[in-house]
Every structure is written in structure tokens, then in C-alpha cells.
Amino acid sequence: xxxxxxxxxxxxxxxxxxxWIAGISRHAQDSQGFWMFAAFGLLFFVPLCFLIADLIPxxxxxxxxxxxxxxxxxxxxxxxxMGAIIVLGLCVVSWIWSVVTAVIKMIFE
Numbered sequence: 291x292x293x294x295x296x297x298x299x300x301x302x303x304x305x306x307x308x309x310w311i312a313g314i315s316r317h318a319q320d321s322q323g324f325w326m327f328a329a330f331g332l333l334f335f336v337p338l339c340f341l342i343a344d345l346i347p348x349x350x351x352x353x354x355x356x357x358x359x360x361x362x363x364x365x366x367x368x369x370x371x372m373g374a375i376i377v378l379g380l381c382v383v384s385w386i387w388s389v390v391t392a393v394i395k396m397i398f399e
Contacts (some may be wrong), residue, residue, distance in 0.1 A: 294341055294344065294345055295345070297337075297341050298338060298341050298342060298345065301334050301335075301337055301338040301341065302338055304334040305331050305332075305334035305335040305338055308327045308328070308330045308331030308334060309327070309328070309331040309335075311323075311327045312324050312327035312328040312331055315327060325380070325384060329376075329377045329380055329381075330377075332373075332376075332377075333373045333374075333376075333377060336369060336373055337369050337370075337373075340369060
């Protein structure tokens with residue numbers, strides 16, 4: 291329980307700092323910095339939401355735990371892989387967009 295609370299605080303701090311720097315980059319009209327820090331902010335924000343949802347108690351979850359036998363848990367980092375794939379996909383789409391706009395500018399100028 292304490293580890294989850296520390297994780298929430300750490301991920302919340304990292305996501306907040308990334309979104310804050312993304313806002314500063316947006317204000318300075320630095321689009322590359324904005325997208326990079328926004329992507330990292332989302333990378334920290336998504337697991338934060340799952341941790342917060344796991345900390346919120348629910349009656350059905352408690353009823354299931356009392357009725358069923360305890361099961362061993364295993365950590366499988368699906369969220370990390372999905373976050374990495376999403377960030378990589380955003381980078382590829384951004385690169386394709388910049389290449390297409392550069393080619394269009396070369397053609398029409």
C-alpha cells in the first residue's frame with residue numbers, strides 16, 4: 291500500500307513537471323519541445339490513473355477477495371509497452387508529417 295502511494299506521488303510529480311514544461315514550450319512556440327514533453331507527460335499520466343483506480347476501494351472487489359481464495363499476483367508491464375508503442379507511433383507520424391510538409395513546400399516554391 292505504501293509503495294502504491296509513493297508511486298502515485300512520484301508519477302504525479304513527473305507527469306506534472308512534464309506537462310508544465312510542455313506548457314512553457316507551447317508558450318515559447320517550440321512545437322518539438324511541446325510534443326516531446328506532452329508525450330512523456332502522457333507516459334507518466336497513464337500508469338498514474340491506473341494506480342489511483344487501484345487505490346480506490348470498491349465493495350465488489352472486497353466481496354470477491356473475501357469469498358475467493360487468495361491468488362498470487364504477477365507483474366506484467368503491458369502499460370509500459372503500450373506507452374512506448376504509442377510514443378514511438380507519435381514520433382513516426384510527426385516525422386512523416388514534417389517530411390510531407392517539407393516536400394510540399396519544395397514543390398510549390
